[in-house]
Amino acid sequence: MEAFFFLLLAVVSIFSGLMVILQKSPVASVLFLVLTLVCVAALFVMLSAPFIAAIQVIIYAGAIMVLFLFVLMLLNLQRFTEGAWSRFQITGVVVAAVLAVVTALLLRAVPLPADSGFLRETPGLGSVEAVGLSLFTEYLLPFEIASFLLLAGIIGAVILSRRRP
Amino acid sequence: MDLSRFNLITIATPLVLGAGVLLVMLVDLLSGRANRRPAQLAALAVVLAAAAVCLATWNTGGVSFFGQVSGDGFASFFNLIFLAVAFLVILAGPAYLERNAIHFGEYYSLVLVSVMGMAFMAAGTNLLVIFLGLETMSLALYVLAGFNPARQSSNEASLKYLLLGSFATGFLVFGIALVYGQIGSTDLARFSAYLAGAGDPFAGYMGAGVALLLIGLTFKMAVVPFHFWSPDVYDGAPTVVSAFMSAAPKAAAFAAALRIFYAPAESLGLPWERILWILAALTMTVGNLSALNQASIKRMLAYSSVAHAGYLLLGILAGNELGAAGILFYLASYVFMNVGAFTVAWMVNRRGEGRYDLGDFAQLGFRRPLLAAMMSVFMLGLIGIPPLAGFFGKLYVFTAAVQAGYVWLVVIAVLNSAVSVFYYLRVMVIMYMRENEALKDVDRIPATFAAVAACALMVILLGLIPGSVLDVARAAVASMP
Amino acid sequence: MTEQFTPVVWMLLSAALLTAGMMAVAIFLGPRKMNPVKAEPYECGIKTEDPPLNMRHPIRFYVVAILFIIFDVEIVFLYPWAVVFRQLSLVAFISIAIFIGVLMAGLYYAVKKGVLEWR
Numbered sequence: 117m118e119a120f121f122f123l124l125l126a127v128v129s130i131f132s133g134l135m136v137i138l139q140k141s142p143v144a145s146v147l148f149l150v151l152t153l154v155c156v157a158a159l160f161v162m163l164s165a166p167f168i169a170a171i172q173v174i175i176y177a178g179a180i181m182v183l184f185l186f187v188l189m190l191l192n193l194q195r196f197t198e199g200a201w202s203r204f205q206i207t208g209v210v211v212a213a214v215l216a217v218v219t220a221l222l223l224r225a226v227p228l229p230a231d232s233g234f235l236r237e238t239p240g241l242g243s244v245e246a247v248g249l250s251l252f253t254e255y256l257l258p259f260e261i262a263s264f265l266l267l268a269g270i271i272g273a274v275i276l277s278r279r280r281p
Numbered sequence: 282m283d284l285s286r287f288n289l290i291t292i293a294t295p296l297v298l299g300a301g302v303l304l305v306m307l308v309d310l311l312s313g314r315a316n317r318r319p320a321q322l323a324a325l326a327v328v329l330a331a332a333a334v335c336l337a338t339w340n341t342g343g344v345s346f347f348g349q350v351s352g353d354g355f356a357s358f359f360n361l362i363f364l365a366v367a368f369l370v371i372l373a374g375p376a377y378l379e380r381n382a383i384h385f386g387e388y389y390s391l392v393l394v395s396v397m398g399m400a401f402m403a404a405g406t407n408l409l410v411i412f413l414g415l416e417t418m419s420l421a422l423y424v425l426a427g428f429n430p431a432r433q434s435s436n437e438a439s440l441k442y443l444l445l446g447s448f449a450t451g452f453l454v455f456g457i458a459l460v461y462g463q464i465g466s467t468d469l470a471r472f473s474a475y476l477a478g479a480g481d482p483f484a485g486y487m488g489a490g491v492a493l494l495l496i497g498l499t500f501k502m503a504v505v506p507f508h509f510w511s512p513d514v515y516d517g518a519p520t521v522v523s524a525f526m527s528a529a530p531k532a533a534a535f536a537a538a539l540r541i542f543y544a545p546a547e548s549l550g551l552p553w554e555r556i557l558w559i560l561a562a563l564t565m566t567v568g569n570l571s572a573l574n575q576a577s578i579k580r581m582l583a584y585s586s587v588a589h590a591g592y593l594l595l596g597i598l599a600g601n602e603l604g605a606a607g608i609l610f611y612l613a614s615y616v617f618m619n620v621g622a623f624t625v626a627w628m629v630n631r632r633g634e635g636r637y638d639l640g641d642f643a644q645l646g647f648r649r650p651l652l653a654a655m656m657s658v659f660m661l662g663l664i665g666i667p668p669l670a671g672f673f674g675k676l677y678v679f680t681a682a683v684q685a686g687y688v689w690l691v692v693i694a695v696l697n698s699a700v701s702v703f704y705y706l707r708v709m710v711i712m713y714m715r716e717n718e719a720l721k722d723v724d725r726i727p728a729t730f731a732a733v734a735a736c737a738l739m740v741i742l743l744g745l746i747p748g749s750v751l752d753v754a755r756a757a758v759a760s761m762p
Numbered sequence: 763m764t765e766q767f768t769p770v771v772w773m774l775l776s777a778a779l780l781t782a783g784m785m786a787v788a789i790f791l792g793p794r795k796m797n798p799v800k801a802e803p804y805e806c807g808i809k810t811e812d813p814p815l816n817m818r819h820p821i822r823f824y825v826v827a828i829l830f831i832i833f834d835v836e837i838v839f840l841y842p843w844a845v846v847f848r849q850l851s852l853v854a855f856i857s858i859a860i861f862i863g864v865l866m867a868g869l870y871y872a873v874k875k876g877v878l879e880w881r
Contacts, residue, residue, distance in 0.1 A: 121771075161767050171838055179834040186827045248842030252854045254347040257292070259839065260857065261401055261413040263864040264299055268394045268417055269832045270868035271306075271387050272424040277825040277877040278385070303864070306871045 122162060129155035146184045153177040165242035291342035291352030294335045294360045295400035301327030302393045309386030317384050321375055324389035328368045328396075335360045340760050342404075348468055350404045354760035355609075358753065359403035359536045362613055365739075366529040367396045369620050373732035374521040376724075377627050381519065381634060383429050392525065395421035399533035403540070406762060408457045408467040408494075411537045415453065415501065418533060419446050422526055426518040432634060438517025445510045446500070453497025459490030470762065473545040482548055491549065494541060495556070501534035502590045505564040512571075515583035516637075520630075523579060524623030527586045528616035535593055535612060539605055543761065546600035557598040558690055564591030565697040572704050577637045578626045581704060582619065585663060588701060589615055592678060592694055599681035602758055607677030609754035614662065614670030614743045621736030622659040625652060628733070629723050639711055646713035649723055652730070653712045655737040660705040662740045665698055670743035677751060825877055829869075836865055 132151040139145040157172035251259055289296060305323045312319040335357055342352015350356075371392060378384035398417030405411035423446065427439025461467050463486040464475045476482045483491070496507065503511040515523040546553070568588030575581040593615075596608035629641045629652070646653040662671035675698065679691045743750055843858050872878070 166767075167842065170841060174838055174841075175831075175834060179831040183824075183827050183831060186823050190821065190824060244842050244845045248846035249849065251839070251842055252846060252850050252857055253286075255349070255409065256287070256853075256857055257346040257349045258407075258409045258413050260860060261398075261410065261417060262839070263861040264302070264394060264397060265413060265417045265420060266832050266835060267302065267864055267868045268391065268398075268420040268424070270829065270865070270872055271390055271394070272420065273825050273828045273832070274872050274875045274877055275385070275387050275424055275428070275430075276828070277822065277875075278430070299864075303867050306867065310871060310874050 118162065122159070125155045125158050125162070129159070142188050143185070146181060146188065149184070150177050150181050153181075163242070167242055167244045167247045170244070286345065286347060288342065288345035288352075290338050291345040291350050292401075292404065293338045293342075293352070294331050294357070294364075295397045295404070297331040297334050298327065298393055298397040298400060301331065302390050302397065305386070305390045305393060309390065312386075317375065317378075317386055320386040320389050321371060324371050324393060325368065327393060328364050328371065332361065332364045332368075335364065340756070344406060344762050348470065349407045349410050350401070351406045351762050352404060353762065354753075354757035355536075355539075356400070356404035358609055358613075358757040359532060360400050362532050362616055363396045363399045363403075363529050366525060366532075366616050366620055367392055369617075369624075369732045369736060370521055370525045373524075373620075373624050373729040376726040376729045377519065377521045381429055381432075383431075383519065385428075388425070388428065391421040391425050395425070395525075396529065399529055399536075402533045403536035405537070405540060406469045408460065408469065408472070408541070411540065412450075412453060412457060415497075415533075415537065416450060418530060419450065419501075422446075422522075422530060425522045426514055426526070428522060429519050429634075432517075434517035434635070435519060436517075438514045441510055441517075442514045449497050449500030449507065452493045452500070456490045456493030456495075456497060459486040459493065462486045463490060469541060469544075472541070473548075476545040476548040479548070482545075482550060483552065491553075492556075498534050498538045498541075499560065502531055502538070502593070503587050504560055504590050504594065505567045505587065508564070508568070508587045508590075511587060512580050512583040515586075516577060516579045520579065520623055520627035520634075520637075523583075524620045527582065527623065528619045531586065531590060532612040532616060535597075535608055538597055539608065539758075540761070542597060543600070543605055543758070546597070554598065557594060558687065561591050561594035561598055562690060562693050564588065564594060565694055566591075569697045569700045569704075572701070575704070576639060578639050578641070578708070579623070579637045581639070582622055582626070585701065585704070586619060588697065589663075591697070592675060595682040595687070595690065595694060596678040598687060598690070599678070599685040601681055601685055602755060603677060603684065604681035605758040606751055606754040607674065607681050609757060610670075610743075610747070610751050611674030611678055613750065613754075614674050614740060617736040617739040617743075618659045618662045618671060621655065621733050621740070622663070624729060624733050624736070625656045625659070628652070628726065628729060631723070639708065640715070642708055642711045643715040644712070645723070652723065652733070655733055656712065657709050658737045658740055660708050662744075664702050664705045668741075668744050670740045670747070673744060673747035673751075822880065829872065829877070833865070833869075836862070 129152050132148045132155065135148040136145045136152065139148060153172060153176045157169040157177070160166070160169035160172060301324070304327060305320055308323040309317075309320040338352060339357045340352075340354035342350075342356070344351045371389060374388060375384060378388060395418045398414045398419075398421065401414030402411050402418065403414075405414055423439055423443040426442050427436050429435035457467060460472060464471055466472070476487075479487070500507040500510075511527075515527055518526060542549070565588050568584050568586075568591055572581050572584035572588065575584060589611075593608055593611055596604040596611065598604070599607075626637060626641075629645060630637055631641055632638060642653075642656070645656070658669065662669040665672045665675040675694075679694060682691050682694075839861065840858070843854060847854050
């Protein structure tokens with residue numbers, strides 16, 4: 117059952133990931149990206165990390181994608197024109213191919229480090245409850261600092277919205 | 282729930298700053314559209330209050346918040362440095378902001394938020410607190426760099442800093458994740474304990490983790506090869522912001538680096554030493570050689586600050602108490618020289634924001650002898666001429682490196698200092714020897730002048746009592762848990 | 763752990779089936795009589811422009827989107843808080859009050875500064 121779901125999600129996410137770069141319309145690309153992110157969120161659930169999955173949906177599939185769509189509309193992008201490959205695309209393909217080869221060689225040459233084991237020692241590590249408990253005890257201070265981080269973001273937005281003289 | 286776990290004394294200074302940010306925002310809202318004076322005064326009051334709290338709680342905190350922060354003397358020492366820089370740029374800033382028609386209340390709240398982040402970088406004993414402090418600091422700086430939206434170069438500086446800075450932060454977070462993956466904790470005490478106990482400190486994810494942590498921090502220090510952003514950003518950002526950016530964040534990055542790497546430096550062993558050796562040598566040399574040929578004073582100072590990051594790395598590499606205390610002393614004097622030099626640079630700039638030519642300094646020695654004398658103090662201090670603070674900073678850091686056995690690196694550093702004499706002295710030569718009648722006079726701005734004078738006084742004062750300040754720095758380093 | 767997500771799978775499945783069913787019904791039962799005139803946008807004799815001339819949105823939308831992201835991140839913190847609130851009661855309440863207080867101050871500031879005003 118687990119293998120079935122994993123395969124399903126993997127295939128769908130790879131397919132939609134490909135569609136992100138193969139679509140002609142940028143808006144369709146963004147929508148496929150949403151599908152990819154939702155599939156990855158489901159994969160996080162299967163890895164017993166439901167909180168990460170929730171963040172994935174709320175932040176990435178939600179907020180970041182809204183930002184993507186806004187930027188697309190601000191720039192008013194047309195459909196990508198077909199034709200000969202641009203220099204960018206050729207460079208991109210070459211870089212991607214080199215990266216793939218290097219990654220494959222690295223994976224063959226350097227074995228992944230052994231499992232340090234602490235993840236198995238604490239069951240329910242990634243659950244929302246566990247995250248909440250440690251967030252409001254041990255990590256209370258970083259949590260409060262985060263509010264000032266967000267405040268700096270708000271002040272930045274205020275400056276961004278200022279009318280140019 | 283045991284409330285005694287939350288000892289507010291440990292975070293008293295950043296707490297005052299955080300409340301101060303909200304206060305300054307409120308004052309800015311209440312004081313109407315055109316009047317920014319109340320916001321500035323409120324910000325100055327907040328900085329003074331925070332400094333008073335910092336002195337009152339000096340080294341009384343201890344580790345608290347479940348080992349997240351330590352309110353020790355080390356944090357207090359750095360807090361005082363950050364607050365001094367904040368005070369100076371808030372005091373000197375309005376004249377510049379008025380001149381460019383960008384005097385908004387957000388300047389003050391952003392500087393305060395940024396300093397609050399730095400305070401957490403210096404106090405954090407957990408990688409997460411250090412990361413959040415760094416992000417809070419950086420986010421405010423990204424906005425400050427683009428504070429002049431009418432100027433293209435300011436926008437460019439902001440965008441460059443944002444893109445490269447978030448990339449570097451990504452490295453830092455990835456490093457933290459790998460360290461967590463290896464030891465199951467982001468606590469720095471656990472981190473050094475693990476490294477001390479491990480046979481091979483770089484086994485598993487640790488090698489990559491430590492390397493990525495180092496990259497994330499050296500980016501903020503502007504260490505070669507992660508320095509490419511700094512000349513463009515310092516040059517493009519509004520000059521008051523450049524003064525702030527070249528001083529305080531660099532100090533904060535070194536504070537965080539000492540927090541993370543001072544205790545386990547011994548156990549990191551040879552690869553660590555080699556990497557730092559190369560980074561330090563490269564940074565000094567590239568910084569100084571690039572500074573030689575800059576026509577813009579802002580770019581020259583930017584490259585000079587790259588070179589100083591190289592000297593400071595010697596203290597980290599030395600890994601002994603004198604090295605760490607030397608870094609504290611060095612930074613305490615460096616920030617005043619840099620803030621002073623950048624401030625004088627915009628005071629004498631008479632060709633508009635786009636051009637910061639060294640020729641602006643022509644004849645300054647005769648028209649404004651006091652200002653020229655203070656600029657000379659900054660330049661001589663940056664070279665490291667004996668009676669001034671800059672000399673003792675270099676002396677302590679270099680001595681520490683020699684004690685640790687890095688004689689050749691110190692030779693390189695001294696040679697580099699000799700090279701730097703050329704471009705620092707050139708400013709003085711222009712001030713006292715070059716003629717240029719065409720330039721109009723430098724404005725007299727009392728508040729800004731007072732800030733520059735305070736910088737110059739500090740550079741001289743720290744040079745007069747280096748021993749006692751070093752003792753305080755030593756005690757601060759020793760108080761680290 | 764993963765078992766509690768079984769209802770989610772069923773919900774997604776039924777949503778997909780429902781959508782597919784409705785589309786199928788529309789395709790098989792709906793009358794379709796296409797002609798070229800029907801496909802044109804309604805215009806009063808003026809030739810349609812392709813691409814549309816003024817499709818660019820004001821930059822103000824972008825600021826709203828940024829504010830949305832900031833408060834979206836806030837929601838992420840509220841989620842685990844809601845789960846453990848009963849276990850921690852007072853401390854959790856105080857901490858979230860400070861957190862939201864700071865962000866509300868930011869929101870108040872932004873509103874007063876006219877970020878959300880459409881001038």
